[in-house]
Amino acid sequence: MTAPLTPPPPPHEHSAQGSWQPPAEASGAPAPGVQHAEYAGHGWYGQDGPGMRTEAREAGVVALAVALGGVLLGVLWWWLAPHVPLVGDVAEGNWVVYLKDTEGEQAVGVDGTFTLLGLGLGVVSALVVFLLRRRGGVPLVVGLALGGLLGSLLAWRVGVWLGPAEDVVAHAREVGRGVTFSAPLKLGAKGALLAWPLAALVLHLGLMALFGPRDPEPEFADGAYQSPPAA
Numbered sequence: 001m002t003a004p005l006t007p008p009p010p011p012h013e014h015s016a017q018g019s020w021q022p023p024a025e026a027s028g029a030p031a032p033g034v035q036h037a038e039y040a041g042h043g044w045y046g047q048d049g050p051g052m053r054t055e056a057r058e059a060g061v062v063a064l065a066v067a068l069g070g071v072l073l074g075v076l077w078w079w080l081a082p083h084v085p086l087v088g089d090v091a092e093g094n095w096v097v098y099l100k101d102t103e104g105e106q107a108v109g110v111d112g113t114f115t116l117l118g119l120g121l122g123v124v125s126a127l128v129v130f131l132l133r134r135r136g137g138v139p140l141v142v143g144l145a146l147g148g149l150l151g152s153l154l155a156w157r158v159g160v161w162l163g164p165a166e167d168v169v170a171h172a173r174e175v176g177r178g179v180t181f182s183a184p185l186k187l188g189a190k191g192a193l194l195a196w197p198l199a200a201l202v203l204h205l206g207l208m209a210l211f212g213p214r215d216p217e218p219e220f221a222d223g224a225y226q227s228p229p230a231a
């Protein structure tokens with residue numbers, strides 16, 4: 001006797017295992033692992049473009065604002081720096097200018113005053129920037145340091161401009177022979193220009209490390225690879 005033949009099922013009654021399903025991308029449902037890649041692209045790389053542009057704009061504003069503070073530093077330097085006394089005399093028909101106090105330390109005090117003022121403004125600028133923008137990134141720190149350097153250069157020129165005349169021979173002729181007058185402001189140690197940016201950079205990084213926001217741990221979607229537990 002021959003076994004009865006079972007008729008094949010209709011085309012629309014395929015089993016679940018052999019049934020055809022549209023691709024995940026065509027149906028709109030993410031395939032396993034695609035959701036994690038999409039999240040990574042949107043959450044990490046997608047925000048880097050607009051976020052970086054925003055941080056660059058903020059860094060430019062910070063650099064400009066900090067650099068303008070150099071005017072204040074220049075005025076304070078001109079006001080607080082000690083005066084270096086000079087005396088003019090005539091030798092063989094020519095004017096000569098020399099230090100009245102050859103053992104004085106006024107010239108060192110001029111550099112020291114600029115350095116201390118630069119450190120103070122570096123601390124103030126770093127603290128203000130941290131309080132106003134606690135989630136600053138690398139561009140903000142670079143803008144802060146660059147603004148401090150530009151502010152130091154501006155302060156140097158403002159102090160020299162506000163100080164006594166740079167032509168000491170003409171100044172000696174004007175005041176007369178043997179009359180004491182002040183030397184122009186001169187920054188002997190050019191390393192003092194780095195006091196402001198270095199102080200601002202170090203303090204801001206320290207504040208960010210101690211009190212800055214912490215980045216949340218990334219959440220991996222279903223299907224993402226996870227390392228197996230240690231044996």
